[in-house]
Amino acid sequence: xxxxxxxxxxxxxxxxxxxxxxxxxxxxEVSVDEVCKLAAKxxxxxxxxxxxxxxxxxxxxxxxxxxxxxxxxxxxF
Numbered sequence: 001x002x003x004x005x006x007x008x009x010x011x012x013x014x015x016x017x018x019x020x021x022x023x024x025x026x027x028x029e030v031s032v033d034e035v036c037k038l039a040a041k042x043x044x045x046x047x048x049x050x051x052x053x054x055x056x057x058x059x060x061x062x063x064x065x066x067x068x069x070x071x072x073x074x075x076x077f
Contacts, residue, residue: 025050026059032067035059040074 002018003010025048026035039047039061049057061075 020044023048027051028056032064036064036068036071036074039064040071 003013024038024042024044026038028049028051030038035047038044039059045061047059048055049059065072065075
């Protein structure tokens with residue numbers, strides 16, 4: 001969306017121009033409740049899951065709301 005809204009071609013944009021900074025990550029052991037609270041507070045749509053410095057997954061808002069639909073107000077209102 002950031003690329004489209006700025007009327008630019010994706011092939012001309014570097015990731016560092018559109019990424020969130022500083023990067024917020026979580027560890028696999030973090031509870032779904034804690035992840036929901038963090039994502040809502042920081043307004044993050046996707047959270048990288050990192051273990052021992054390596055990316056092992058990504059949790060999205062859709063994933064979170066599948067497990068905790070009661071958080072919909074936190075994300076969208």
